[in-house]
Every structure is written in structure tokens, then in C-alpha cells.
Amino acid sequence: TTDVPLSAVTLLEQAIVIAQQIGDSQSEAFALGRLGHVYECRQNYEQALTLTQQAQFAAANYDSRYLWEWQTGRILQLQQKTGAAIAAYDLAVKTLQTIRGDLANASRDFQFDFRDTVEPVYRELTALYLEQATKRQTQTQREKDLGEMKPEFAAAKPIASALETIDRLRVAELQNYLGEDCTLEANATPVTVVDQKTAVFSSIMLGDRVAVVLTLPAPNHQFRSQVQWLPVSAQTVRTTVNQLRRQLETRSDLANTYQAASRQMYDWLIDPFAHDLQAAQIETLVFVQDGILRSLPMAALYDGKQFLMEQYAIASTLSLTLVDPSRIDRRSLRVLGFGLTQPSVVEGPTFFPPLSYVKAEIDSIQAALPDSKGLFDEAFNLDRLQQELTQNGYPIVHLATHGKFGMDARDTFLVTGGKREKGKGESANNERSVMNKAFDSQ
Template identity: 30%
Template sequence: MVISVQDKSWTPSNGNSKKMRQSLLLILTVLLSTQNALADESAQIKRLIDTVYSQGCQNIDQQLSPLFSSANPIKGLRQAIFFTQAKSLHTDNFVLEILYRLQWQLGKIFKSQEKWEQASYAYQQAKQALERLRKMGIKPSQTVSQQVYYGLVDILFTRYEKEKRQGLLKEVVETVELFKQAELENYFQDDCLVTGNADRVENHLGKQTAIFYPILFPKAAGTRSVELLLISPNKKIKWIKPPWRSVNEDISNFKEKVEAFRRALENPPRENPPGKSAKQHGNALYQLLLKPIENQLKNIKVLVFVPDGILRTIPLVALFDGQAFVVDKHYAVVTIPGLSLTKSVGTPLRKNPRILLAGMSQAVSLTKSVYFSQLSKTQEALRAIQRLYPDHNRVIQDEEFLISQLKQEMYKIPSNTIVHLHTHATFGKEQKDTFLLTYNTKLDQNDRLTMDRLEDIFSIGELRQSPIELLTLGACETAKGDEQAALGLAGVAFKSGAKSVLATLWRVDERFTSKLMEGFYKRLKAGQSRVHALQGAQREIMSLKESREGIVPRDGSEKTSSLIARYWAPFILIGDWF
């Protein structure tokens, strides 16, 4: 350190000179000791990072804990981030494992201090580190990822309340979309699922189409529970703040409402515990989700629903406004797993499509607890559709319904553009429990039509510029209330390569399934869009009743029973709605 006196005309007295030297010496001593202490602290932090790095992935959080609880954690974390970034950031996954933890912790501190810009920047850096890890094939725990991504979203909402910038809401959507992509890639164990396939749905909105984008927050991500976004035809994002926001509906209570609604819809009345009906549960959810956006939907004909979390397990069309189900509204509902998780949107079905009809009527037992019952209406269901397209179909059933035969059919010219599968399809918590039943599984229970094999088969048409425009699954189901299983169903269109999929959230009585499918294909042939064809077919089922004579239309004086909802409600269209 150099100290110079610029004004040489000033000359202190001898007494003052001595005091001055003593004061300067004291200042220098304090500065040097502070500098040494800072250097020691910096060296300690560097040694800590070096130690954590050298020991690998064991107990990272525990080893980094001294930084989180130090007297000046912000300064210490920034130094730790600097020393970590000095290592092989772009090639070393363990550096990123350390880095995202440091940045996340720094973000949490800024968030607690309500320094929102600094907090969002730190969370963004943590998110980027997690994204790099994912691209390297390293998958951090879903709980951690969820807390980082949704923690950032929480901060961005807070910033929007203060700054009112549309760009912040766009960043909210982009952050949630990245998490949805990671979820789907993790479920299907496919790191390249999204690469090169992304096509933004917003680019294909008509003048009467809107996107409903609810966001469900995990408990640990902040104080929020549910936020609602609506994307208008002009791509503007609107944050809808419903009246109940002031009550701060707890996410656990919200999930309980969703689960109760699913149970009331799916179970026969005799199996439901005493209490609210499906309509009452549906009305409670309508008030929370759709009532706040009612006025925004007056001129909308198609509502694109992007469910989050447990909302994937329920059909939006079965919500009840107090007078009617959503299926009776002036708009039809289509489901997509994410804005960038849908194959090309906006192409109507061909006027004279070639249809491959396949079915498995025989029962199959895999284990004592896993049994697929006989589908006795298979032949009748396939023939009903065959009559609608007499010159453009091919039917394979039971012993013919083999994976090899299915693949062979895809090579034929002209190409099949619609595939209708009247067979059991199950979507489990993990990809290995997700498959479609063919005769292969009857012969060998381990020989299953998995999503990977289905993707491989459908890619034949895609390579020939003749992709599958519609895949219909006539008898599929997801585990009750299982968000992961519902995620698999939501992503089946994107994974398989089909532009759209018609499927069911739970197994439905074959008699109703056959009638609904016949009504759906009739409307398609008449020129209706996929989503409006489904809406019309569901309304038709609502007008039916069970009697000794079978399934017959209701009299005009009869009211629709909520019992029928379990037969028409689980059918959802995923993907392209045109």
C-alpha cells in the first residue's frame, strides 16, 4: 500500500507529526489485518469447494452447509460460485451439481430479503445449470427441479405484480414448459424426445381459440398454490386472479378436491362413499378454475387445456357450472401436454383417410394382480367403423393382431393415416408399466407393445411423409389419481408420433365406448374437426340411458343422470384439434 501527500506546502508540527504517524500506522494495521482475514476467508472457501469437488457426489449439501449459515452468506456464496465456475464448467457434470446448489441457495436468500431481481437472476442461473445437467444425461431429482423451476416462477409472478411487463409472463410460461419437457423425457426415458420436434401451439391459434394454462405449485416452492394463465388468439398472456386467491387455497386442499372429483366420476355410485356427487365436486372445481375466465371465453370455440400436475387425471369437460357440464358449453376442449410438446398443429384430417382397425378381444393374465378382461364387443366395434369407411380400411384382430403385422401394415401403399386400436392400454407410474395389449402378450407376457415400439412403427409413415393423423385407443386407463401415469397418457401423442390421440382416462363400459366411437367417426366423416366430433359424440352419449332393452335414447322429459358422466367424461383428445 502506498500513501502519498500531494500538498507539500502543508507541514505538520512535531507533536502533530507523531500523532499522525501513529494514526496512519493503526489504519495500516487494521487494513492489513482485514485484508489478511479476507484472504484467509477466501482461501477457506476455495479449499471447501476443492474438497467438495475432489470427494465427488457424496453429501454435497452437508459439505456446503457452512456457506449457507455463515455470517455473510451472500458474499461467501458469490465467492464459492466464482471458484466453482473456474473449473471445467462445460464438460464436468459435478461442477454443475455444486453450482446449481450454490445459485439456488443465493436465490433463496435474495428472495427472503425481497430483492426480486437478484433472486430471479440467481434462480435462472440455477435453472440453467440443471438444464445443462439434463442435456448431459444427468437427471437431478424431480423434487429439487420442481422447487427450482417453480420457485423461479413464484418470483416472476411477484415481479410482474410490480412491473406489469408481458415479458415476465412469457418467462413464466417458458420456465414451466422446460419443466414439462423434463418431466416427459424422464417418464419415457428419452433424452431426445423434444429435440427437433418442438412446434409452438401459439403459432396455430385461430381467432376463436384460446389456451388455458393453470400452474400448480409444490408446497416448497413458495406461498402460491394455483395460478391461472389464459393465452388469447393474439398470443397475449393474461394472468387471471380469481376471487378465491385472497383465501390462498392450500395446494393440498386443492389436490383433495381433484381426487374426490375423479373418484366420484370413475366409481359406480354404489362404490362411492356417502357425500357429494360428481356434479357437486365438479362445480367446486369449476368455481376455482373456469369461473374466473368465463367472461374471456365468450367468443371462443376451442379451449386448449394444458394441465399441470394432478389436473392431468381429470377431464375438464366434466366440470359443472351449476346448470350444465362443460361439454355442453359453446366451446370444445382439447388437451395438450405442453405448448412445445405437440406435433404439428393446424392440419385437418384427410377427406378419404385409410384406416387400420385392430383389436384384441381375448383376456390376458400377466400376474395374479394384473389381469386384462375380455373385450367381447371388439368385433362389433371394429365393424361399425368399417361400415363408415368401406373402401379404405384394413382389419386385424386377435391372432392377427401381432406387432410384426402392425409394422407390416404401415409399409403398405396407400398409407394408413388413422389407426384405431380396440384393445387394453395401460399407463403406469413408470414407462415399463405403460403398454398396449396385442396377441404377442398372450403368447409371451414380456412381449409388449411399448411406447418405444409404437414410436418405431409409426415413424415408418412419418419418413414417407404420411404421418399418423389420428390414433384412437378404445380401452385405456391410468392408475387412479397417479399424476405420473396421467403424464404418460398426456404425452402418448408426442411420443408415438401421432398428430392426435383419442384416449380414455379410465376404462369404460364397452357398450358406451363402441357407441361413442361410432358417433365420433360419423362426425369426422361429415367434415367436423376432431375436437368438435368428440364433443358431439359425448353429447350423444349423455342423451342415452340403460334399460332392459339395452342402451336407448332418453325420453324428452327425463333429465340426464350424473351416473352417465362416468361413461362419456373420460374420453379426451390429445394433440391436434383441427
């Protein structure tokens, strides 16, 4: 808003003078930065930029410096100085990377208000990179139409920077969620190229827009990428995904009404790249999804004749920097399977129904991979899980149970078969276990 009271300016100017007089550089930085934001809101960008850069220099520690680096980037972008804006945003992201570990180990009460003050930095920088890539793709296409030979996927560098930035956000989100309960070791660079028969799809939610990036293998262990913006708003995508999920979960849908939404999602996400996938002879699709798209079962996407799983092998991952790219020796695969088949009660009123097909599910895994182990109900408890993971090297852990995933790790749990001791007048309740503790040493 441009309607900022004059008294706010006066108070901030007084705060700057007082902070300078007492030698409080951190308070001086905040007053300068907030005053810069006032001028940003008033669209006086030159004055806003001057004050914000003074705040950067005055900031006594990294915890607040990134705020003014971020603000500098916003103002520069408003001045249409995209290159300088990207440099400022990139500096803010690097500052965040240096302090994220310290904050993850701090008390949860002192964690960032992540969605308001951290996530936008990464997403706004990602948007700048992708807009830059889109312009280069458009220019390349014009030159090709004019008969000038240019390399395909000329926007690879800004796209690679965008993917790296959004992947850093995903790792930071996970670390922020888990806090000190789990240590994440990320690869130095994203594993963008898996093999010559695998393509990687990365979806990115940016405000009310959705971008999809396709990364294909190229000769000499290189890769080539392109970006497409969905022709509809992010809200339309959310509505369609939720509709599809509800329809897929309706077992009485004998008319297959889900196919319309499934076809629509295919047309948005896959169809723009269908020719490139066929030309590259791709066999496997890896999806790194964002936002509501993480809940979308990609195997169920429908092109009008076939489901996506009939055309490609499909895999999903939260972040490519958290994935070990080495091939798995299928001959040595073993699965540790835990399952809950009985009804469960957690913390009194919370009831979970029995999972009738879990035993058959885990039995089929043991039949396919004979060295696997399946444990059910009372044998499915946190102590046994920790024991098995510590004493035996299982590359795959399969958990078939109920759970709750809240906004905070403290409100997130999986239901185990172990019963906690009951007090007088109480019925025995199933244990709720924070499972990330079990994996902490793995």
C-alpha cells in the same frame, strides 16, 4: 434448518483447502457450494452468496454448475432481490437445457434424481415469474380503477416466460421418463396461439398453490394472458379431483352425486375466466394440465346447467412445444385402430378383464373415417404395429387396451393380443409391450 453443527463447517473448510492443494476444482466447487448452503440455512445470506458464487466459478462442468446457479437464485430471493434471483434461476435452467440430452442418452442408473434436483429449479423459477405477473396485474387493475387507461393483460411478458419455463419442464420430464428410447423434437417456441377462436388453459402446481393461466388470441397473431391463483390449497384440489374421478367411475351413481365436485372444479378453473371467454367468442378450449389435474376429465366440469363439453370443443395436450400447429386436412384423416376384446393375463397372476365395447368403438371410427383400419386381439401385436406405422402413413393411432404406467418407463407397458411362447407347465400369457419403441422411428 439453522442448527448446523460447527464440525460440518470445519470439515468443509478443510475440504476446500485440500481440493485447492491437489488441483481438484470439482471437489472444491462442491465443498464451497455445500458450505454456502450451510450459511444459507443459518440465514447468513451475504456469506452464503459469496461462497455459492465461488462454487459457480470453480465448477469444472455443467453437471454441477446448475446446482450453484440454483442456490444463488434461492439466496437472492431470500434477500428479496427478485430481479437478480430470476436471472440466476434462468441461468440454471439454461445450464440444465444444455446437459439434458447427454443425460437422457446415458445409462438409466446415471439419470438425475429428477424430482429432487431438477424439477424444483423449473418450478421455483415459474413461481417467481407468476408472482411478478400477479403484482403487475394488481397494479394495472388499480390504475384502471383510478381512471388511468392502461393496456389489458400488462403482465403478458412474465406470464409468457413462466409458460415457457414450465413447458421446458414438461418436455424434460418426458425425456427423463423415456430416456434413450425416444427422441423428442420440440418447437423452438411454444404454440401459444392456436387460432382466433381457441383459448389455452395452463394449470401449474407450485408447492401448495395452484395457478391457472388463460391465454387468448389478440389481433396480428399476438396473444394476451392472465393468471389466477386458486383460492384453495393444492391438497384440497387433489382431494376434490380424486373424489370427482371416483364418483364418475361409479356407474350406480343414479343420484349424480358427482355434480357437486364437478361444479366445484368448474368454479375454480373456468368461472374466473368465463366473461373473457364469452367476450372473445371462444369456441375451443385447449388444456395443458399439470400434476393431478392431468387426470381430470375437463368435459365433465359442470356450471350448474351445462357441462363444459356442451359449451366448447375441448382438447388436451401434454406440452404445446410438442404439438404441430398446422391444421389437419379432415378429408384425408385415417385412423389405425388396435383393440383388445378378450381377457388377458400378463406375467402369470396379473389378469385384465375383457373390454366388451372396444370392437364397437373401433367399428364406429371406421364408419366415420372409411379409410381407417381396425385390428383386434391376435392381430394386435408389436410387430404388426411397427409394420403398419412403417408402411402406411396414419396420422392417428387409436389403442384400446389395458396398460400400466409406472414411475419408470421400464415399469410401463400396454397389453397386446400377441401370445408369448409358453414353457413346460405354463399357460400362454399376453405380451406386454413397451409401446414407445414402436413409435421411435415416427
